[in-house]
Amino acid sequence: MKGQYRVTIFNKRLRFEFDIRRNITVVRGDSATGKTTLIGMLSNYEQNGVASGITVNCAKKCVVLDSIRWQVNLQSISDSIVFIDEGEKFIGSDEFAAAVGASDNYFVLITRHNLPNLPYSVQEIYGIRISQKYAGFKQIYNEFYPLYEADKQEYGSDSAVMVIEDSKSGFEFFEAVYGKKYQCVSAQGKSNVYRLLLACSEKACIVVADGAAFGAEIERIYHLMEDGRKIYLFLPESFEWLLLKAHFSENNAVAKVLEAPENYIDSKAYISWERFFTDFLIKQTAGTYWQYSKQHINPVYLHEKNLPKMVNAIQNYGRKSEKEMQDS
Amino acid sequence: MLKVYMGGLENEIYNPDMYFNNQYEDKWITDELAKAMIADVDKSVVISSHVIDSPVLGAITPKELSGGVKTLMLLAFDTSGNIFNGSACGDNCAKWILKLAEDKDITITLHHGMRFGAGPFEIEILNNGKIVRNRHEWLENIYNFI
Incomplete structure (x- = not known):
């Protein structure tokens, strides 16, 4: 459907x-x-x-x-x-x-x-x-x-720990870009994020995870935040969604999908949108120098000429567009 | 004291709402404690053992009360010794569960991390035998099991 x-x-x-x-x-x-x-x-x-x-x-x-x-x-x-x-x-x-x-x-x-x-x-x-x-x-x-609104948040101090759900290309990307500013740690999967947050109780933590499939974890993380823990959440649909948004949204076909994914994602083929965006990015970049692999980040995405687009997409995530502001 | 088993138990009453509908007694509804819980959680007024005035649904019977308040009444008045699923209660029932456990031992299962507030309170986690006394200790212990 x-x-x-x-x-x-x-x-x-x-x-x-x-x-x-x-x-x-x-x-x-x-x-x-x-x-x-x-x-x-x-x-x-x-x-x-x-x-x-x-x-x-x-x-x-x-x-x-x-x-x-x-x-x-x-x-x-x-x-x-x-x-x-x-x-x-x-x-x-x-x-x-x-x-x-x-x-x-x-x-x-x-x-x-x-x-x-x-x-x-x-x-x-x-x-x-x-x-x-x-x-x-x-x-x-x-x-x-x-119950859990993904509003724009400021991401803590330089001494924060960045807990990244992913262990492969997503982790490699965030470590390459933010590794000098934050201590980057891979959770090796979403179910380990809470355990890592419990373990680093002295420091502020930034959680980077795929929001499209992170629902089961959010309740207990909010519970920690209510207990006074400094936790900042960065939960875009997925890492691949961010790459699509940053580098390919000028392509009309991609822009349409990103604007209303529900009209393109068959629930039987994809149990979560995160899986769809991975497939979509792989197909979109196949045979090009942007070719995406989940195993390792293609260095093209880390090139100094390309990086600002992605950093911009990260910084603007959660900010409402002018149209959205008017609609709300 | 409140004793909590995190996760499911084979013999738990998983659906206290249904159990209540088939087991409640008229005198429970007009008990002052039940009236206070119904007023607080369901924002409704007990008229008699058969009629409750709900601001949303109008005149209702005890069977139309919320699953949360039905579970609270089971914890307060049921003497079967059954273990009820506390996750039928929202967080707005948590203070009542703690209050009921001040006077007697209450054992429940929980399938979610109920919010009992910052504390102090006293809850025994049956999975590991630890007694926790505030939210911090609660959080350090419960999510390993659900």
Whole structure:
């Protein structure tokens, strides 16, 4: 499945409205914010249609999946948005993770589990809140809001440790560019980032990771930040996304993909956007002197003539464009 | 004292919401402690053992309360000895879990790093037998297991 879909669910008293644009969306947060109510309304509509008194508007079918024969039932669901409530234990299983990877559906998972076996984005973790947009209306309007916002941050002092998720080309790049300013350490994978942060508690840390697949780690890192740790997050979609943005966004075809990746990334072919951007960059540069390999950084990207574009893309990451400022 | 097992246990009640719907007693709802928890977490007022006034849903029965407050009531009143999944509770229930554990031993599982605040508190991590007393110690111990 590709694309972004607006989902609107309402009855006379309640209204939920949100957009889904990736294969995995996670909803969590405080108790009593309406998560189970949302699932209940969807379920009633699914069983009774308009006779339920509930209206569901979405270009794709919205389906609730529960634990009864979930594997069999999921096989019969295609090209739909699948909602799963927090009481369903299978959500954290390896079997479910494999089923998500093989599915052409989008999934909305209501859970406080970190789900380390699913590569979901830090940008697609939401809470539910009552919107002020329609304050005063009789119908209570609920919206999703991002729990972890990737705002522009200043990246600490010169003595900071830069913890880089990657161990290959991404690490080589950041070490070559920032190694004189920061102590660069490879985490050798996302699941080790937290352990490294715990170990260097005396120093400020800059975390460099692929945001498109870092969702399972973000909760515990935020928890450390709440404990007073100086941690700065740099979480672009992926290292390859940054390279595409810096060096190839003048190419119209690339620019279109970067502007709305959801319209180009098939969820069945790519369980996370990070994998898509790697493939896309490899294909884009194949046979050229920009040829990209995940194993080692091509020295062309580190050449003094080319480096400023990438440094610029890093420094501008998280800053809203003029158009985005106007839209917000 | 609060005793926490990080991760799943085979015999845990993973879905306390469902368990509550089939096991709660009318007298639980009108208990002053339950009224206070329902008011704080669900922002709702107990009218009687069968009716609760919710600002969002209108008049509801106890079965429509949040999964978090249902779990708190199980921790407070259920005498089965079952171990409930504390991750059915959001962080806005954490202070109530600590409060309930002031008067008796409470054992829960957690599948996420619940926020109990900066401390001081006293929680035994059953996975390694350590007792933690503030957020710093909590964070150093829990995420190895989930």
